[in-house]
Amino acid sequence: MTIPTPSILTTLTRRKAGTIAQITISRPNKLNALNSPLLEFLPTTIKKVTKETTDLLAIILTGAGPKSFVGGADIAEMARLDSPLAARQFITKVHRACASVRDAPVPVIGRINGFALGAGCELAAACDLRVAGRNAVFGMPEVRVGIPSVVEAALLPNLIGWGRTRQLLLLGENIDADEAFRWGLVEKVVEQDALDEAVEGWLVQLEKNGPLAVRRQKALMRTWENVSLDQGIQAGVTAFEESFVATDGGITEPARMMGAFFQGK
Numbered sequence: 001m002t003i004p005t006p007s008i009l010t011t012l013t014r015r016k017a018g019t020i021a022q023i024t025i026s027r028p029n030k031l032n033a034l035n036s037p038l039l040e041f042l043p044t045t046i047k048k049v050t051k052e053t054t055d056l057l058a059i060i061l062t063g064a065g066p067k068s069f070v071g072g073a074d075i076a077e078m079a080r081l082d083s084p085l086a087a088r089q090f091i092t093k094v095h096r097a098c099a100s101v102r103d104a105p106v107p108v109i110g111r112i113n114g115f116a117l118g119a120g121c122e123l124a125a126a127c128d129l130r131v132a133g134r135n136a137v138f139g140m141p142e143v144r145v146g147i148p149s150v151v152e153a154a155l156l157p158n159l160i161g162w163g164r165t166r167q168l169l170l171l172g173e174n175i176d177a178d179e180a181f182r183w184g185l186v187e188k189v190v191e192q193d194a195l196d197e198a199v200e201g202w203l204v205q206l207e208k209n210g211p212l213a214v215r216r217q218k219a220l221m222r223t224w225e226n227v228s229l230d231q232g233i234q235a236g237v238t239a240f241e242e243s244f245v246a247t248d249g250g251i252t253e254p255a256r257m258m259g260a261f262f263q264g265k
Contacts, residue, residue: 007038008045009064017207018057021049026064031071034119039073039093043100050105057214058206059104060199061127062111063120066192069112069136070120075145091151094119098152101126102222105215109202111195112136112186117174122152125159128218130185131199132177133192138185139174158225160184210253216243 009024023045025032034042050056063069073094081087101108101123110127117139124130124138132138140149140156149169156165160183167173177189190198206214220239224232244252 008041010045010049012049012053015057015203015207018055018211019053020058020060020203021053021056022060022062023049024062024064025070028063028065028068030074031068031115032063032065032120033071033074034094034097034123035074035077036090036093039097042097046100046104055211056106057211058106058203059108060111061101061108061123062113066113066135068114068120069110069116070123071115072118072120072141078145078147094122095151098122098126105218107206107214107218109199110186111199112177113192113195118142118149121168122149122155125155125185126152129187129202131188131190131195131202132180132186133195134177134189135192136177136180136186136189137174138168138177138180139172140168141172141174143170144172156185210257212247212253213243 007025007027009026011022011024013020013022023042025034025038025042027033027035027038046059049059073090078090081090098119107128108126110124110130112124112130112132114133114135115137116124116132117137118141121138121140140153142149153165153169156168160168164183168175175183175185177186180186181189188198216239220236223235227235243254246252
């Protein structure tokens with residue numbers, strides 16, 4: 001089933017263990033650059049998909065065409081920002097778009113099929129897993145147009161370290177996919193025509209896992225980002241405890257899956 005919109009395409013694929021949603025940002029004539037309509041619609045799209053698809057296993061986030069994942073925020077729109085308030089309103093939309101990826105209850109796989117610059121690099125960083133085509137290019141060039149890299153650029157130090165973050169943000173230089181892999185910005189690099197195969201490999205692994213456990217794991221990791229070590233450990237105790245709450249069928253996910261394990265299934 002495919003649900004079209006002017007700039008975002010959502011495709012739902014039902015599999016044996018649930019449903020996968022692929023969300024494609026489609027503005028290929030502008031390298032899928034994020035303007036206000038796109039920035040506002042992406043969170044709405046993710047919220048709608050996660051709310052209405054009860055057996056959702058994962059979201060694949062990608063860009064239309066072979067050249068670009070997301071080429072950045074729309075520079076033409078940014079050039080028209082005429083006040084500090086307008087600037088705040090626009091960058092808040094960028095943040096909300098990235099936050100909607102991080103807050104999705106299921107894993108979001110970034111299928112990086114070309115340029116991932118500025119807001120596009122931040123959107124990639126917001127994903128849970130990232131696979132890049134070998135033609136992918138990553139960068140944070142905001143300083144070259146007179147603005148700092150902000151909002152979800154704050155995710156980069158935890159991914160690639162402070163030194164490499166400074167290199168990207170202060171110099172405004174781009175790096176290729178292989179360098180991004182060495183830095184830890186992406187988990188895998190493949191040839192462009194092997195992107196779907198690489199994503200499929202991860203989906204197969206996800207299907208083997210308890211769907212409730214995966215959701216709890218993502219939520220727990222989001223908690224770990226914002227609390228102390230001791231608080232994170234205690235949050236884990238609570239998440240473990242909640243795993244043993246029976247579902248409507250009267251059996252817990254651990255009981256079902258451990259039972260299958262002992263039966264050799």
